[in-house]
Amino acid sequence: MKNIAVVGAGISGLSAARMISQFANVTMLERADRPGGLVKCTREHDSLFHRVGGHVFNSKNKAVLDWFWGQFDQETEFLKAKRKAAILMDDKLIGYPLENFLWQLPKATVSAILDDMLANQGNTKKPEDYPHFEAFLRGNFGETLYNLYFKPYNSKIWNLDLSTVPLAWLDGKLPMPNLKQMLLSNISKEEEGEMVHATFYYAKENGSQFIVDRLAEGLNIKTNYSVNTLERKADGWLVNGVDQFDEIVWTGDIRQLGAQITGAPTVAEALAGVTKLRSNATTNIFCETDPTDLSWLYLPETKVKAHRIIYTGNFAPSNNRGHQRSTCVVEFSGTHNYDDIAPQLALLPGNLTPIAHNYEANSYIIQDEYTRARLADIKTKSAAIGLHYLGRFGEWEYYNMDKAIEAAMELSEKIRG
Ligand SMILES: Cc1cc2nc3c(=O)[nH]c(=O)nc-3n(C[C@H](O)[C@H](O)[C@H](O)COP(=O)(O)OP(=O)(O)OC[C@H]3O[C@@H](n4cnc5c(N)ncnc54)[C@H](O)[C@@H]3O)c2cc1C
Structure with missing residues (x-):
């Protein structure tokens, strides 16, 4: 069996590793001290903080749903909810x-x-x-x-x-x-129905953290392992000068990869064309809030810097353990100093009290008109030497979790040959 390294244990890497493990030996290399990437959550005074956004799951792709429900028990482990979103304008709630x-x-x-x-x-x-x-x-x-x-x-x-x-x-x-x-x-006063998250599934306990914890079970994951160099050898890849693999699946930031590769000049040169792609950071403040029946509140007005409140406390009762009221995540796009944005909470509804905050440098990817063509070229050149790309930052695609799983399925089939 081939030895394949999957770099990055976010939802993309974990899904691919589970699929590729059916026909190859897989080692996951993860820079952080635990798997999860963007969908990681922590418990703050026992309430669940989605450190980036508020991850809910659904898919319009039957193959993705079938695979996903092969990993979980939908009935006993998940709740199904209907999205109730609104837009705050002139202190009034307007439908979304x-x-x-x-x-x-x-x-x-x-x-x-x-x-x-x-x-x-x-x-x-x-x-x-x-x-x-x-x-x-x-x-x-x-x-x-x-x-x-x-x-x-x-x-x-x-x-x-x-x-x-x-x-x-x-x-x-x-x-x-x-x-x-x-x-x-x-x-006809129709509500939304078309969008992928108009209804969604959510784990009864620990939200998206539950999803990655389950997907990580039984996989060989080396945490605190940052891949810094990839050297192309006649018979595969040498990672960080010590670990040898036949093929690599890269789910990290594609902008950084070119500078790490040696022995594959054509690929390194192609990767030089994507080093300047733009991305956006997010700064999230986890708050206690007065109860509401909303799941998302959009904030278009320029008088507040935040663009969205995600009422994660409404996604599962276990999310609010440890607090008297409900909980939510207030999302600010970009890089902000906590002390600058915390006073903004007073401008928002719900008598918000901050509990914790998190800054994520890489949250939203931004394509330009050349991105897809460049990525297609990089993928073709790299696949020929056993280097594959996957995920939001590996493929520079605006993936949700379900699209990341779909891409993992396609890649896994390609590697199987
Ligand atoms: C605000 C926000 C809200 C969202 N809400 C939803 C939602 O409700 N539902 C939904 O389905 N999707 C949602 N998404 C999208 C979802 O977060 C992504 O699709 C998904 O998390 C991408 O996973 P990934 O594995 O591709 O990337 P990541 O989660 O970034 O994983 C990449 C992993 O690679 C590791 N890594 C990187 N470089 C290296 C290296 N050199 N060496 C070792 N390890 C490395 C990182 O540490 C990380 O763990 C949301 C995204 C955002 C930003």
């Missing part, structure tokens, strides 16, 4: 997605939105016909909705000029309704 709840906005605003829609009614453009994200948002939703919600919210979360964001990258991850669908949703 906004374009389905226009009837909840002030009459003058609705009138301006209708003017935009009527002026736009001959527009037959599909999302892929727009040159970039900003043009799509303006063209599809009109200036009023763009300025009211889409521009401020997306500028906060992505922290960049929206005209530099290609649209192909976001297709399928955001609601992209046409004019008729928007009118229909408002007149």
